[in-house]
Amino acid sequence: MAQTIELEIFRYRPEQESEPTLQSYEVPYNEEWVVLDAINYIKDEIDGTLSYRWSCRMGVCGSCGMMVNGVPRLTCAAFLKEYYPRKILVEPLDGFPVERDLVTDMDMFVAKLTSVSPWIIRNEGEEKPLEEGTYLQSPGELAEYKHYSMCINCMLCYAACPVFALDTNFLGPAAIAIGQRYNMDSRDQGRDQRQEVIASHDGIWHCTLVGECSTVCPKDVDPAGAIQRAKLSSTTDYFKDLLMPWGRRT
Amino acid sequence: MAKSNEPIFWSLFSAGGMIAALVLPTLMVITGLVIPHGFAPLDALSYERVHAVVSGSIVVKLVLFGVIALPFFHWAHRFKFTLVDVGLRKISLLLAVLCYGSAIAGTVFTAVVLWRI
Numbered sequence: 001m002a003q004t005i006e007l008e009i010f011r012y013r014p015e016q017e018s019e020p021t022l023q024s025y026e027v028p029y030n031e032e033w034v035v036l037d038a039i040n041y042i043k044d045e046i047d048g049t050l051s052y053r054w055s056c057r058m059g060v061c062g063s064c065g066m067m068v069n070g071v072p073r074l075t076c077a078a079f080l081k082e083y084y085p086r087k088i089l090v091e092p093l094d095g096f097p098v099e100r101d102l103v104t105d106m107d108m109f110v111a112k113l114t115s116v117s118p119w120i121i122r123n124e125g126e127e128k129p130l131e132e133g134t135y136l137q138s139p140g141e142l143a144e145y146k147h148y149s150m151c152i153n154c155m156l157c158y159a160a161c162p163v164f165a166l167d168t169n170f171l172g173p174a175a176i177a178i179g180q181r182y183n184m185d186s187r188d189q190g191r192d193q194r195q196e197v198i199a200s201h202d203g204i205w206h207c208t209l210v211g212e213c214s215t216v217c218p219k220d221v222d223p224a225g226a227i228q229r230a231k232l233s234s235t236t237d238y239f240k241d242l243l244m245p246w247g248r249r250t
Numbered sequence: 251m252a253k254s255n256e257p258i259f260w261s262l263f264s265a266g267g268m269i270a271a272l273v274l275p276t277l278m279v280i281t282g283l284v285i286p287h288g289f290a291p292l293d294a295l296s297y298e299r300v301h302a303v304v305s306g307s308i309v310v311k312l313v314l315f316g317v318i319a320l321p322f323f324h325w326a327h328r329f330k331f332t333l334v335d336v337g338l339r340k341i342s343l344l345l346a347v348l349c350y351g352s353a354i355a356g357t358v359f360t361a362v363v364l365w366r367i
Contacts, residue, residue, distance in 0.1 A: 162335065166339065201256065203254075205254050205256035231260060235260055235261045239257065239261070
C-alpha cells in the first residue's frame with residue numbers, strides 16, 4: 001500500500017458550528033509535496049467544503065500562510081518530508097479573527113499597512129514632471145531599502161509576534177518594515193508623515209525585540225531590524241525636537 | 251496620534267545595555283581572572299587605591315556615574331516590559347512608575363554617594 005500522512009485541520013463553519021473543531025484527513029505521502037499540495041488534495045479528492053487561501057504556489061503571493069504544527073509557515077514552502085511520519089496540524093494564522101476554516105480576516109492588517117502610507121510621497125510641488133524622466137537611484141541607495149521591499153504581506157510575522165498576540169493595537173512587524181522601506185528610499189519625502197504613525201505609542205514602541213518576526217519571515221525582510229532602526233531614528237528626532245524646537249523638520 | 255515619550259526611556263535603556271555589555275565582561279576579566287590569578291598586583295583594587303582614584307577626579311566620578319546609573323534604566327525598562335508581557339498589561343502605568351522610579355532613586359543615590367567620596 002502507498003504511504004500516507006495524516007493532516008489534522010482546523011475547521012470552523014460559523015453557519016453550522018459555534019466552536020472550531022479539528023478534522024483528520026489521510027492523504028498520500030509524496031516526498032515532493034508541500035503542505036499546500038496535501039491541502040489541495042483534500043479539497044479536490046476528499047472534502048470540497050474545506051476553505052483556505054492560496055494562489056501562486058511559489059512563495060511570491062503571500063496568501064497561503066498558516067500555522068503548521070504551531071509555527072507560522074507558507075504552506076507552499078513547508079514540505080511534507082519535514083514532518084513525515086508524524087501527523088501535521090494545520091491551523092489558521094495566530095492573532096487574526098477566523099472567518100472560516102483556514103481563512104482569516106485580514107482587514108486589521110490591511111488597515112495597519114495603509115496607515116503607514118506605503119507608497120512614494122513627494123512634497124507639494126516637488127513632483128518631477130513626466131517629461132523629465134524617472135528619479136535616478138544609485139545601487140547604494142537601492143541597497144538601503146531593497147530587502148524591506150521583498151515583503152509579500154504574508155502576515156507570518158504577525159502570527160509569530162508575541163507582542164501583537166497580547167495587544168492587537170501594535171502596528172506590527174510588516175507594516176513598520178514596509179514604512180521603513182519607503183522612509184529609506186532616496187526618492188521618498190514622506191517620512192515625517194509616516195512618523196505620526198510609526199513613532200506613536202502603538203507604533204514601534206510596543207516592540208520588545210523578541211525577533212520572532214525575522215525568524216519566520218520567508219523573504220528575509222528582517223522586520224525586527226527595521227523596527228530597531230526606526231527606534232533609533234525616532235529617538236534622534238525626539239531629542240532634536242526637544243533641544244532644537246526651532247529646527248523643526250518640514 | 252499621540253506623540254510618545256518612549257524615546258527618553260528607550261535611549262536610557264539602550265545606553266544602559268551598551269554600558270552593561272561593554273563594562274561587565276571587562277569587570278569579570280579584571281576581578282575574576284587578572285587579579286586573582288596574579289596577572290596584576292593583588293592590591294591593584296585595594297580600597298585605598300580605588301578611593302584615591304575616585305575621590306581625586308571629577309572625570310572618574312562622571313564615568314562611574316554613567317556606568318552605574320544607566321544600567322538601572324536598562325533593568326527598569328526590560329523588567330517593566332517583561333512584567334507587562336507576562337500579563338500585567340492592565341497595571342503598566344503603575345509598573346512604569348515603580349520601575350523607572352526605582353531607577354531614578356538609584357541614580358540619585360549614586361550621585362550622592364559619588365559626590366561624598
